[in-house]
Amino acid sequence: MNKKLSPSDGGCWFCNREILDNESCGFTLEFDAWLHIECLEKEVASLIKANNEWNDCETEIIAKEFYGENFRETFKYNPL
Numbered sequence: 566m567n568k569k570l571s572p573s574d575g576g577c578w579f580c581n582r583e584i585l586d587n588e589s590c591g592f593t594l595e596f597d598a599w600l601h602i603e604c605l606e607k608e609v610a611s612l613i614k615a616n617n618e619w620n621d622c623e624t625e626i627i628a629k630e631f632y633g634e635n636f637r638e639t640f641k642y643n644p645l
């Protein structure tokens with residue numbers, strides 16, 4: 566069971582859980598924080614499903630950092 570940690574203590578930006586060695590993770594320079602790739606993909610997928618540009622600005626900023634300005638197109642053609 567992962568411990569709860571705030572992003573400033575090395576927890577995942579999205580779920581606030583400790584990132585374990587066997588979990589794939591990324592680092593967002595925009596927010597200076599680690600995140601689980603799985604959490605990022607889930608958040609981006611739901612952001613796109615919601616189809617609302619300003620639904621979640623933070624997720625949108627991170628999505629652009631990781632997948633580029635056209636992250637919506639990228640995800641559309643590579644469904645999770």
Ligand SMILES: [Zn+2]
Pocket residue numbers: 577578579580581582600601604
């Ligand atoms: Zn997470």
